[in-house]
Amino acid sequence: MRLIPSAALLAAFSLVAGLAQAQTVLSVTTDGNAETVAAMEALTAAYTAAHPDVTFEIENRPGGADGDNLVKTRLATGEAGDILQYNSGSLFQALKPVENLADLSDIAGQANVIDSFKSVVTASDGTVRGVPFGPAMGGGIYYNKKIDAELGLSVPKTWAEFMANNEKIKAAGKVAVAQTYGDTWSSQLFVLADYYNVQAQVPNFAADYAANKAKYANTPAAMAGFQHLEDVFKAGYLNEDFGVAKFDDGVRMVATGEAAHYPMLTFALGNIKQNFPENLEDVGFMAQPGDDAAKNGLTVWMPAALYIPAASENQEAAKDFLSFVASVEGCNLMIGANGATGPYLIKDCALPADVPGAVADMLPYFQTEGLTAPALEFLSPIKGPALEQFTVEVGSGIRPAAEAAGLYDQDVEKQAKQLGLPNW
Amino acid sequence: MASRQKSPYPYWFVLPAAVVFVTLFLVPTFASFWFSMTRWDLFEAHFIGWDNYHQFFKEPFLVQGLVNTLIYAVLTSASKSVLGLLLAVLLTSGILWQGFLRSVVFFPVLVSTIGIGITFQALMHPTKGVINIALAYVGIDGPSWLSDPGLALYSVAFIDLWKGVGLATLIYIAGLAAIAPDYYEAARIDGATRVQQFWRVTVPLVRPATVTVITLSLIGGLRSFDIIWATTRGGPGFSSDVLASVIYKQYQAGFYGLATAGNVILFMLIAIIILPLTWWFNRREVDL
Amino acid sequence: MTPRQRNTGLIATAVATVIFITPFLYIFFMAMKTKKEAALFLFSWPSEWHFWANLTEVIQARNYMLLLAYFNSTVITVGAVTMLIIFGAMVGYVLQRRQSGWNRVIYGLVLAGLIVPPAVVPTIWVLQGLGLFKTIHGMVLIQVAYGLAFSVLLYRSFIGTIPRDLDEAARIDGATPWQIFFRVILPLLKPVTVTLIVVQSIAIFNDFTNPLYYLPGKDNVTVQLTLFNFQTQFQSQFNLLFMNILLVTIPPLLVFIFFNRQIVAGMTAGGVKG
Numbered sequence: 001m002r003l004i005p006s007a008a009l010l011a012a013f014s015l016v017a018g019l020a021q022a023q024t025v026l027s028v029t030t031d032g033n034a035e036t037v038a039a040m041e042a043l044t045a046a047y048t049a050a051h052p053d054v055t056f057e058i059e060n061r062p063g064g065a066d067g068d069n070l071v072k073t074r075l076a077t078g079e080a081g082d083i084l085q086y087n088s089g090s091l092f093q094a095l096k097p098v099e100n101l102a103d104l105s106d107i108a109g110q111a112n113v114i115d116s117f118k119s120v121v122t123a124s125d126g127t128v129r130g131v132p133f134g135p136a137m138g139g140g141i142y143y144n145k146k147i148d149a150e151l152g153l154s155v156p157k158t159w160a161e162f163m164a165n166n167e168k169i170k171a172a173g174k175v176a177v178a179q180t181y182g183d184t185w186s187s188q189l190f191v192l193a194d195y196y197n198v199q200a201q202v203p204n205f206a207a208d209y210a211a212n213k214a215k216y217a218n219t220p221a222a223m224a225g226f227q228h229l230e231d232v233f234k235a236g237y238l239n240e241d242f243g244v245a246k247f248d249d250g251v252r253m254v255a256t257g258e259a260a261h262y263p264m265l266t267f268a269l270g271n272i273k274q275n276f277p278e279n280l281e282d283v284g285f286m287a288q289p290g291d292d293a294a295k296n297g298l299t300v301w302m303p304a305a306l307y308i309p310a311a312s313e314n315q316e317a318a319k320d321f322l323s324f325v326a327s328v329e330g331c332n333l334m335i336g337a338n339g340a341t342g343p344y345l346i347k348d349c350a351l352p353a354d355v356p357g358a359v360a361d362m363l364p365y366f367q368t369e370g371l372t373a374p375a376l377e378f379l380s381p382i383k384g385p386a387l388e389q390f391t392v393e394v395g396s397g398i399r400p401a402a403e404a405a406g407l408y409d410q411d412v413e414k415q416a417k418q419l420g421l422p423n424w
Numbered sequence: 425m426a427s428r429q430k431s432p433y434p435y436w437f438v439l440p441a442a443v444v445f446v447t448l449f450l451v452p453t454f455a456s457f458w459f460s461m462t463r464w465d466l467f468e469a470h471f472i473g474w475d476n477y478h479q480f481f482k483e484p485f486l487v488q489g490l491v492n493t494l495i496y497a498v499l500t501s502a503s504k505s506v507l508g509l510l511l512a513v514l515l516t517s518g519i520l521w522q523g524f525l526r527s528v529v530f531f532p533v534l535v536s537t538i539g540i541g542i543t544f545q546a547l548m549h550p551t552k553g554v555i556n557i558a559l560a561y562v563g564i565d566g567p568s569w570l571s572d573p574g575l576a577l578y579s580v581a582f583i584d585l586w587k588g589v590g591l592a593t594l595i596y597i598a599g600l601a602a603i604a605p606d607y608y609e610a611a612r613i614d615g616a617t618r619v620q621q622f623w624r625v626t627v628p629l630v631r632p633a634t635v636t637v638i639t640l641s642l643i644g645g646l647r648s649f650d651i652i653w654a655t656t657r658g659g660p661g662f663s664s665d666v667l668a669s670v671i672y673k674q675y676q677a678g679f680y681g682l683a684t685a686g687n688v689i690l691f692m693l694i695a696i697i698i699l700p701l702t703w704w705f706n707r708r709e710v711d712l
Numbered sequence: 713m714t715p716r717q718r719n720t721g722l723i724a725t726a727v728a729t730v731i732f733i734t735p736f737l738y739i740f741f742m743a744m745k746t747k748k749e750a751a752l753f754l755f756s757w758p759s760e761w762h763f764w765a766n767l768t769e770v771i772q773a774r775n776y777m778l779l780l781a782y783f784n785s786t787v788i789t790v791g792a793v794t795m796l797i798i799f800g801a802m803v804g805y806v807l808q809r810r811q812s813g814w815n816r817v818i819y820g821l822v823l824a825g826l827i828v829p830p831a832v833v834p835t836i837w838v839l840q841g842l843g844l845f846k847t848i849h850g851m852v853l854i855q856v857a858y859g860l861a862f863s864v865l866l867y868r869s870f871i872g873t874i875p876r877d878l879d880e881a882a883r884i885d886g887a888t889p890w891q892i893f894f895r896v897i898l899p900l901l902k903p904v905t906v907t908l909i910v911v912q913s914i915a916i917f918n919d920f921t922n923p924l925y926y927l928p929g930k931d932n933v934t935v936q937l938t939l940f941n942f943q944t945q946f947q948s949q950f951n952l953l954f955m956n957i958l959l960v961t962i963p964p965l966l967v968f969i970f971f972n973r974q975i976v977a978g979m980t981a982g983g984v985k986g
Contacts, residue, residue, distance in 0.1 A: 027930075032940075059930050062940065065676035070924065072678065076466040077836045079845070079928060094678055096467045181571065182545070184659060241551050243571025243660055248751070275751075385677030393661035398573050407484055414479060418679045420463055420470065432879055432889050433809040438818065441799035441860055448857035449825060452838055456831035466833060520713065520721025527972055528728045531736060533911070534964040536918035538939050539957040543735050546742075546753045554738065554755035586731070591911060595866075598903040602873045632869040639865065643826050668829075680833075687829050694827045702823065 024054045024317045027081035029074075031067055031304075032060035035270045035338045036085065039134060042337040047324055054317055064185065065385075068094075075100045080309035082318045085133055088120040088305045089378040092130065094419075095307075097123035102308040104128055107319045109326030117345040120302045120378050130305030131326040134334065135342035137266045137301040138362045139193030139375060140287045145357075147174060147260045148284075155286050157293035159228065166237045169260045176237035178259035179395060180250040187391040189263035190232075190288070191225035196297040196373040197290030198222050206379035212416065212423045217406040224290070226401035226408075229394040243396055248275075255279040263288070265301060269341045269358055285358040287365060298365040300372045303345065381419060384411035456684050464681035476685035483670060485662040490693075492577055493666040497645030500584045504641045505634060507585070508592025513626060515593065516600050526597070530590035537587075541654025544583050545570065573663035576656050580664055584651050588644070592637045599633025600626070635705045639698065646694045667693070739961075742954035750951035766955040770942075773952075778938050778959065785935045786963070787848055788923075789916045792855035796912050797905055799856065800863025805893060807864065808871040809879070825861030832925050839926060851927045855916050863908055870904045871897070906974045914964045935960040 028044070030036050037060070044056040059081070061067045068091065074080040075095060084101075086092065095101065104110065105128045110118070113131060121130035141162075143155070151172055156162040166176035180186045198205050201221040208214035216222045232238060239245060239259055251268050253259035255276040262268075272280055287298040306325055308318045324330050331349035340351040340359055343366050355363070365371040377383045390408050393399040399407075416424035460476055462469035480486070515526050532540070547553050548569035556566030569579040607625045616624060627634075649668035652658060658665035658673070667690050675683035734755075742750050743766060744758040771778050807818055835854070836845060844850030874897065882892045898905075920936035927934065939960060942953045 057930050059928070062924075065673075068678065069676060072466045073833060073836065073925060074928065076833060077840060077845075079836075094465065096465065099467060181660065184657060241549065241568070243568050244545065244549055252751075385673065385679075389659065389661050392659055396571070396573075396660050398661050398663070410484065415677065415679075417479070418463060418677075418682060419465075431810065432883050432892060433806045434889050435806065435814065437802040437806045437889070437893070440795075441803045441856075441864075444795075444799070444853055444857050445821070445825065445860055447838060447842070448835060448854055449830065450821070452831040452834035453824075453828055455834035455837075459831075459834075514720070514724060517720075518713065518717055519724060520718045521725050522721065523972070525721070525724055525728055527968065528732045530968060530972075531732055531965075534914055534968060535957070535961050536920065536936055536939065538920060538936060539739070539961065542953065542957070543739055547735060547738060547755075549753065552753050554734065557755070594907055594910070598870070598907050601903055602870070632872055636866060636869050640826075640862070647827070647829065671829075684831070687831075691824075691828050695823075698823065698827065 024314055025057055026054060026083055026314055026318055026321065027057045027059065028083040028085070029059050029061055029071075029081050030085040031063045033063065034274065035134070035267065036304075038337040039334045040085070042333045043325055043330055044321075046329075046333055047321055051320075054321070071095070075309060075311075078309075078311040080311065082308065082312040082314045083321065084307045084309055085304055086307060088117070088130065088132075088302045089375075090381045090383055091377075092121055092305065092307075093124075093381050097121075097129045097307075098125050098127075100310050101129040102310050102312065102315055102319070104130060104308065104319065104322065107131075107323045107326075109323030109330075112326050112328065112346045112348070114345040114347060116374075117302060117305075120374075121305045121307075130307045131322045132303050132345040133306045133325065134303035134338075135340070135344050136303055136366075137342050138285065138287065138365065138372075139189060139265050139299045139301060140263070140285055140362075141193075142254045142262045142264055142268065142358065143284050143286060144254055144257045144260050145282050145284050146257050155284070156289050157296050158291060159224075159289050160291075161293075162289050163231065163235070166232070166235065166261070170235070170237055175239045175253065175259040176261060177232050177239075178245070178250045178253040178262040179232075179238050179242040180245040180247050180262075181242055181392045181395060182244040182249075183247040184388040184392055186247050186250065186264065187229075187395050188388050189265070190228045190395075191387070191391055192375055192377075193263065193288045193299045194225035194228070194290070195376050196287065196299040197224065197295070198376075199373050200290065200292070200295040200297065206376060209376070209412075210380040210382060210421070212413075215409045216412075217402065217409050223401065223405050226391075226394050226405050229391055230397070230401040233395055233397050247271075252276065255283055257282065266342050266358065266362055269356060270338055273339055273341075273356070280356050283358050285361040297371040297373060298362065299375050300366075301375050302378055381421065382412050382416050384408055384415055386411045457688060459681055460684040460688050462681045464684070465678060466680055469681065472681070476682045477689070479682055480674075480686050480689060485665055486670065488662060489665045489667050489670045492664065493646060493648075493668075493693075496577060496581055496584075496648060496666055497642055499578075499581045500588065500645045500648070501638055501641035503581075503585050504588050504592040505637045507589050508596050508637055509627075509630065509634070511589065511593040512596030512600055513622065516597060526593075529593050532587045533590045535587075537650040537654050540583065540587055540651065544655055548579060570656050571660050573660050576660065576664040580652050580655050583655060584645075584648065587651065588641065592641065595637050596630060596633050599630045599636075602632075603629045639702060639705070642701070643694060643698060646697065647690070739954050739957055742951060743958045745951045747949050747951050750949075750954065753950070762951065766951055767959075770952050770955045770959060773938075773942075777933055778935070778956070780931070781933045781935045781938045782963070784848065784932060785917050788851050788855065788934070789913045791849070791852040792859065792916050793909055793913045795852070795856045796859050796863045797908060800860055800908070801867045801898060801901060801905070802893065803860070803864045804867025805871055805897060808868045809876070822861045822864045825858075826865065830858060836926065846927060846929055846932065848927070848932070851923060851932075854922060854926050855919070858922070859912050859916065863912065866904055866908060867901065870901065874900055902974075906971050910968055910971050913967055917964055917967075918960075935963075 028040065030040050040058055048055055061070050071086055109131055110128060117132045118128050121128055123129050147169065151168055153165045153168065156165055169176040198221045202219060205214055205219065205222060239253060250262045250264065251271045254262035255272045256279055266285060272283060287296060289296065306322055308315060312318055326346060328346060328349050331344045331346040340355045342359065342362065343351065387408060390404040394401050394404045413424060459469060461471060461473055463472050511529055515522055547555055550556060550568035559566040567575055570576050607629065608621055611621045611625050647668055648666060649672060652664060652666060652669055656664045658669040671683050671686035671690060674686055738755055741758055744761050744763050746760055746762055749759060807815060839845040839850050844853065878896055879892055882896050918936060923934040923937060939956050942956050
């Protein structure tokens, strides 16, 4: 008789063991940035701790255009795994989300996501296909506070004031503006981050531009960004090795005071924190100034999103994980991993009080209606692929701004035709 | 066909290679010819006829890319074959530390393109690079090798030569080994100097190797992409763009149909240059 | 050794050291430095030697990813090179020996193989249809398909230096085509074969793009992908990046050192008659 209960126990035990073996392994593809990897590791570790039957396999893909190709190739061949981290906005639209990505409109976590983010991951059929991953970013200019203090400069509100400051910095024998054309993408900042100023003067620009009515070359406000690139080069404000310097160099220069300014997105703060923690409070951040001091505002980049490929066989488990990412707890985990470098797009996810100075400089723009504008790539499906070559040319004095803007318009036209857009 | 003698060189020798080559190379390639006539985003393809070809010829930087391609291909293949042959002769002439030197010349072939890109970007850095620091010692203010628009293409061609000359040398060394010593013996008896021996014996008899080196390096040069992409990405601006990098940028931008059309054009261009050349090489071979 | 040979050797060694060794010294020094010192990118003697620290960190990264990558890359390289040698020599042999219409077609296809850039997406469809996508043997076959043209071309031009009399003699002795090829021709091709082994194994071992497309998955990682991982993941840890470059260059170096002797041996044996 004593055998029976133990046999029952054994049976029960083996049943539990059998259940425990029903493991779900979710394969995750992300870019290889240190911040991305850290945030994803924190999220997956916490989720597995709460759900021991779900584990993750994280794979890194190249960034930039090489990564775009890889993601498209894998989606087209049904090999994109269960969870995909990728840009929102125009790059998201290029993935043909209706066919290739799962509909996430109804997952529990969407209730926490701020509407302005939902709009940049909404497919053409009106369904939401992603949840935010990481903080929103501002595009503008980092400045070195020590140099400002030493030369008695104040933060400029117009481009003219900015150039006047640069002249003083140059006169003091310092590098006024760091540029890093060795990473070609970084050359686009003066043009892209000027978008707040463009729309302040020409409110319809994004719509007219997408409809083939407005052009960079014949819109003076839009041309200004190209002109800025030419002007800082001609005035001799740049670092000597601007043609080959990399993003890392730019960050180092502005953090350590080798240069006074560096036009960049706010995610660079993570890099400063990792490599120059002692200089974190030496840098400030300003929106790119325009012509009118009364209309000073910030151009904003939405963060990347997490998606579920339609071909994934673990849809339910993946959706549950994405709901977790979009929760306040998930948001806090990401802040814990990378610190607060910008506002997260999750309701009730507050940033800690002791944010770095550069973040504190940026937050007021977000807190007042109308002081931010999304970058053009979040408003229009077209962004010419050769922009970074043109901005390098203008910024290195190879080609005048007006000519480059005209060529860029042709580049945009080619893209619109390739996308099969109406009106082109 | 019972009367026909069975060839000692049966065609079934080609079969295993043909199966792999046809399924994994030819079939996809023919599929891609069709895609060159479409607007293709990888997910769906719309047939648009010759539009992609028109568009590709309208590329504002196509002409420059074409000229750069030719300069680059001729420069690298000429320098690789000449230097390769001279090095091969030197390294088979019994000089001191010959074995070591052979290895040294070949070392760069061993490093991956990614590694070479990272290393040369550092070495050719305008202010911190060892090349310009060395030049500064002799009073020369070195240029920015990879970001000067007039210089970038030539700097990359030099890196390509650095990486590729070891392979050309190796092929030439194998070719020199195939020349019987009797020929040199006969030339010496005729009183030929070393230089004369080089021109009258080495150069004509090493021809199979020369054909291989020139064909491979010319095709490699015309298609060249890896090293350019790992060092300048065609920049600054478009100044070191070659056809292959122009095509790759279309591909990167997601213009898959256009990129495929560009590939067909590149294929035609190489065929136009290489086919007459190999025909000429082969005819000469029969003459010998 | 004549004085002239000695002096030429000394001069050549000096020049070669500057041109060919300097970049390697740079890689080596960078791999030994601390993170801060490496970020300066200077060509300088490391102020502190961090060999072991950097080495262990690179090897342990991502759960010993590098060791798995060494294994995968070695399997792919050995498999593909073996097939490339045998298949390539067989095609080159027939191509050089037979003069017929078919011959021209085959030669045209070989050239096309060298010239035409591969079409990635249709190739993935074919691989998926055959159940070879994301498999090591699928990757081996891809490398064979892409490398064949080069092997065939090289073999074809060197088989031309082997006199036909040899084939004829063997045939009169009653050898089958199979025996003629494997017993008579292939052994004579040793210098070219060694050259091809070295060149192809380095190219395949160092390939980055093809595994990226045709061999996704964490368990399928290859050595160049580890390099890529360091480039993005440790954006500013250039000491580790260069240590990784150093480590992934060692296997090709060993292959070369090993076969370099064979090349020398093949040549001192007199090579093949021209």
